[in-house]
Amino acid sequence: MKKSEAIFGVLRIPVDALAVFAALLLAYRLRQMNIDLVPGIQLLDPATTLPDLPDYLSLFVMPGILGFLFFAATLKMYVLLSTRSAWNEVGKLLIASFLWLVAVIAWYFLVKKQLFYSRMLLVHCAFLIALFGMVGRVSVLLLQRAFLHCGIGVRSVISIGGQSIVKAAKATLTRDIRYNYLGHFSTLTELKNLRKTQEIDMVLQTDPDPKNSTTNMLIEYCRSEHIHYAFLPPVLAENPHQLRTDRLGLVPMLSFSPTPLDGWGRILKRVIDILGSLVLLIVLSPILVLLVMLALIFQGYPIFYISRRTGDPSRNTIPVLKFRTMIKNADKKKAALKSKSHRSDGPLFKMKNDPRVTALGRIYRRFSLDELPQLLNVLVGHMSLVGPRPHLPDEVDRYTSYERRVFAVKPGITGLAQVSGRSDLVFKEEVRLDLKYIEEWSPFLDLWILWRTIFAVLRKNGAD
Incomplete structure (x- = not known):
């Protein structure tokens, strides 16, 4: 893993926490000033519904931040990937904001047996969390991509093996700014010669065969040289949306799922x-x-x-x-x-x-x-x-x-x-x-x- 991947992965946590903190404080201030982002609502005097700021910070803001981070982690929003789709970031953020809102309502209604301080405050909180979170996430994403365009955090990749799906792999790798595709090689000897003059971060094998000694030698070489090894058999390349990883005891297993509509x-x-x-x-x-x-x-x-x-x-x-x-x-x-x-x-x-x-x-x-x-x-x-x-x-x-x-x-x-x-x-x-x-x-x-x-x-x- 590149250092920049870990840095940007961890950076998302304080960025999200800061976004939630700012959103909850701004929502509180808007309610204090009787400012409503939803027109046509008759608001009550905020003095009769809002807690003091110290109580609000300790009883709601801090737990609210931890709750949002929990939902974000559950949705795998802190996976250490070099880059991901902006739509993917925004989509998961909206889901996390919705789950946070439902959790707050359920906590006050089912556990504390009372209504929230202010329904409009809660609406503002959820809206601003989504808004500030999107700004923070997109900012981190743009910064990360700027680093990648400068060559920082880019993985040098080669493919090795048969020619059956090399074109598809090459087309994908050359389009993705996370990778610097160095070319396709047929033998382990060619890989070793390239390694002497060029840093290699990942080897992608296109036709792995566990019964073939060459495959086992390639895996062992990658382990000894601390190179990330991946494989792409043709049957999986043709069904990219159905692949899932799992374990059968201690044995890693790949399986096909007909749809993400599972679990x-x-x-x-x-x-x-x-x-x-x-x-x-x-x-x-x-x-x-x-x-x-x-x-x-x-x-x-x-x-x-x-x-x-x-x-x-x-x-x-x-x-x-x-x-x-x-x-x-x-x-x-x-x-x-x-x-x-x-x-x-x-x-x-x-x-x-x-x-x-x-x-x-x-x-x-x-x-x-x-x-x-x-x-x-x-x-x-x-x-x-x-x-x-x-x-x-x-x-x-x-x-x-x-x-x-x-x-x-x-x-x-x-x-x-x-x-x-x-x-x-x-x-x-x-x-x-x-x-x-x-x-x-x-x-x-x-x-x-x-x-x-x-x-x-x-x-x-x-x-x-």
């Missing part, structure tokens, strides 16, 4: 789904009541249509709730219309100007209003806000093993495929986008897709 990722997504669906159901309740009344007036009963869709790898079905947009007994007429499907590229049935759709149903479908009841599916856990769309069992029966990978996560109301073309995409492209979402999932990808969904609906982007 805490799955829990976080479920929390977002519950809160998001609950808030949307409350906010949209007047619209939902209006849609029910219109359906009752113009179409009569039944108002809702329940479709059994495949929802998990075991091919269990879930009840997907929608406003009815077709005539009664429309499913019985589907077989006669299958020959008119405009989707001949896959197992899905899609038909433009479907004669079974009612006049009101076309309006509902135009703005995807028929899918709003699926918020109830999300709330009870059948679906997620974002994910691959659920498909009919008879369609799933014709899926290939590759296409069945979309069942690694819960189906969603919207997804990456929907905001990229909705029903206009060919089936293979839809599957590719769904798998891309599954392999690269993050909370921010979900938020981006939800944001894009609004514009996709308004542009009637592929709605059917």
Whole structure:
């Protein structure tokens, strides 16, 4: 490890602590002065709600700093890496700020059995922690990158072994400012000769074979020369988003995970789904009541249509709730219309100007209003806000093993495929986008897709 890596890794801790300290003090001062960053709120006299500054510092600020550092460490924000994406830094910082806010509320409500000094003070604290933390983190990141551009902290790397994936490794290493790629070598002798004249920090083997004595000799040489050794077998290079490291007892192990939506990722997504669906159901309740009344007036009963869709790898079905947009007994007429499907590229049935759709149903479908009841599916856990769309069992029966990978996560109301073309995409492209979402999932990808969904609906982007 380079000294600069350790220095900048440790530097993030006092920078975060200083950011939280400044945020909590500024929030206190704003509340003292009755200044509100959220307009339209009637604030009470701060003298009746705020503690004295010494008590505030000892009872809240110091524990608050330690609490934030704990959450940041839990999210691996102090890993000693040379550089990382600014979006990665900001994303984890926002998550840590949110967890800190939830922890403070839970502590006062569940443990101390009382409300916080001031709800507006708490809102200001969380907002300013995120703001100051981003400024601090980005500043450290820019400073670190400036050092790297000057050659300080850059790792000299060579690749050695077969030629199968050298081009991919070379392209990555030459783009990354953390590394100075010295070239590719075929033998250990060439590496030893280069070592005499050039400092080497890391050796990347592209075709390791534990049964090959050359591989063992290379590893032993790197150990004796204190050179970092890494390997990149072709099968892992083709699946970078699915690789995870673990141990089986004392034996190191590499395994594939189909999605980051595992462990805490799955829990976080479920929390977002519950809160998001609950808030949307409350906010949209007047619209939902209006849609029910219109359906009752113009179409009569039944108002809702329940479709059994495949929802998990075991091919269990879930009840997907929608406003009815077709005539009664429309499913019985589907077989006669299958020959008119405009989707001949896959197992899905899609038909433009479907004669079974009612006049009101076309309006509902135009703005995807028929899918709003699926918020109830999300709330009870059948679906997620974002994910691959659920498909009919008879369609799933014709899926290939590759296409069945979309069942690694819960189906969603919207997804990456929907905001990229909705029903206009060919089936293979839809599957590719769904798998891309599954392999690269993050909370921010979900938020981006939800944001894009609004514009996709308004542009009637592929709605059917």
